[in-house]
Amino acid sequence: MRAWTSPGPGRLPGAAIGPEVQVHDSATGGLRESRPGSGAARLYVCGITPYDATHLGHxxxxxxxxxxxxxxxxxxxxxxxxxxxxxxxxxxxxxxxxTAQDWEELAERETELFRTDMEALRVLPPDAYVGAVEAIPLIVPMVEQLVETGSVYEVGGEHGTDLYFAVAHDPAFGEVSGWTREQMLEVFADRGGDPERPGKKDPLDCLVWQAARPGEPAWDSPLGRGRPGWHVECSAIARQHLDVAAHGPIDVQGGGSDLVFPHHEMSASEAQVLDGHRFAAAYVHAGMVGLDGEKMSKSKGNLVLVSRLREAGEDPMAIRLLLLAHHYRSDWTYVDADLEAARERLARWRAALDRDAGAPTADLVREVLEALAADLDAPRALALVDCWAQTEPPAGTGEAGSADVVRALLDASLGLAL
Incomplete structure (x- = not known):
């Protein structure tokens, strides 16, 4: 699948280099230094289900x-x-x-809308952008391997035989979320699970291959005609495209906090049964964005869509600033005043960058990079830039070229093109 385009990550000014990054690991509940080993840092982030994209939570x-x-x-x-x-x-x-639409056309239209929103917000694209359908040739062999380990079993039904992963086969099951069994059972049905299905060995066991249903898409495979489960989709894609067999645990598995359980718990367990080690060194989760007192979600329909803000003439950099003003792990509720504050901040920064000479930048560069290395503290970084923008040196005393330094810093570290 084609990803979106990007002008690239930009370059930090001069010889600047940031500290090693610390992130909050949901599995341990604390900060973990994310220092990649040999080769590239490896990141897997769960993508959209493309039927109504892209709201501010996405x-x-x-x-x-x-x-x-x-x-x-x-x-x-x-x-x-x-x-x-x-x-x-x-x-x-x-x-x-x-809505009486063709499901493939709906998926492609919403995926394309997501691409254009990501381009507008200057989000760096993935190196591999992989759809579940195109990943079926990866998913089927993984399920076959799980069958060989005895950790997948059959559950019969009126439409044929479905395959389920037995969570008890992973001794580490539960370590991603840290949840009790009672907490898991409380939300499992609302998050795609089927705890009461007859024939399952454990209510928490999850579907890895669903037999074909009348009127639904299905594909021929050695597992029977059907389609993959949600959790194994991400396991298979990450293991293949981040070369887990050669390099071991990926550095970060990421997504929204609503994916901690069951999605990240299940996808990790399925991989861990085969690989014999923790799926990811750190599990990093973003907070939820609300509107009118509830989590913003497609199922509720309480959405503020990026595309509609853009169509209304909002500067994508103001939208990005709106998002950066909240720490990524915090839950927050959108109000129109947030966007107005982002517009005003953007105007102040642009006015400061238009000066012939500005305040010194050496400390600013270092402190912004330190803030972002400390669990991606974007609000702290924005406050530092605010201080720089508000400091107007006496005439003739400013640092020549400071605007170029700050523009490069904002581009490379915060993804802002000013």
Whole structure:
């Protein structure tokens, strides 16, 4: 699948280099230094299910992991970034049926809209952008391997035989979320699980291959005609495109905090049964964005869409500043005043960059890079730039070329083109 285009990550001014990056690991509940070994830092971020993209919650997540890419690069590391697109799944098929649309056309249209939003927000594209449908040749062999280990079993039904992963086969199951079994069961059904299905060995076991249903897309395979489950899709794509067999655990598995369980828990366990080691060195999760007192979500329909803001004439850099003003791990609620504050900040910064000479920049560069290396503290970085922009040296005393330095810093570290 084609990703979007990008002007690239930009270059830090002069010989600047950032510190090694620390991120909050959901599995341990604390900060972990993300220092990649030999080769590139390896990042997998779960992508969209393309039936209604891109709301501010989506955008906040992908901007967060864009900051991680940039912080790694500032510290001198190359990055290998992989993202999926769940272009066949129940929510997509349900939306297509409800709106009398062809599911493939719906998926492609919304994926293309997502691409254009990411381009506008200057989010660095993945090196591999992989749809679930095109990943079926990777998913089927992985499920076959899981069958060989005895960790996948059959559950019969009126439409044929489905295959389920037995979570008990991973001794580390539960370590990604740290949740109790009771907490897991409380949300499993609402997050794509089927805990009450007859024939399952454990209510938490998850589907890896679904037999063909009448009127739904399906593909021939040695597993029978059907389609893959959600969790194994990401396991298979990440293991292949981030070469887990050769390099071991990936550096970061990322996504929104609503993916901690079951999605990241399940996808990690499926990989760990085969690989014998932790799937990711760190599990990093972005907070949820709300509107009118509830989490912004496609199922609720309470969405602020990036594309509609852009169509209304909003500067994409103001939208990006709006997102950067909130720490990536925080839950927050969108209000129109946030966007107005971002517009005003953007105007102040542009006015400061238009000066012939500005305040000294050496400390600014160092402190911004330090803030972003400290668990991607974008609000702290923005406050530092605010201070620089508000400091107007007496005539004739400013630092020549300071605007060029700050523009390069904002481009490379925060993804802002000013």
């Amino acid at each position: 955008a906040a997540t992908y901007v967060a992991f864009d900051l991680l890419q940039r912080a790694w690069r500032s510290a001198g590391h190359d990055v290998r970034y992989v993202q999926n697109v769940t272009d066949v799944d129940d929510p997509l098929l349900e939306r297509a049926a409800a």
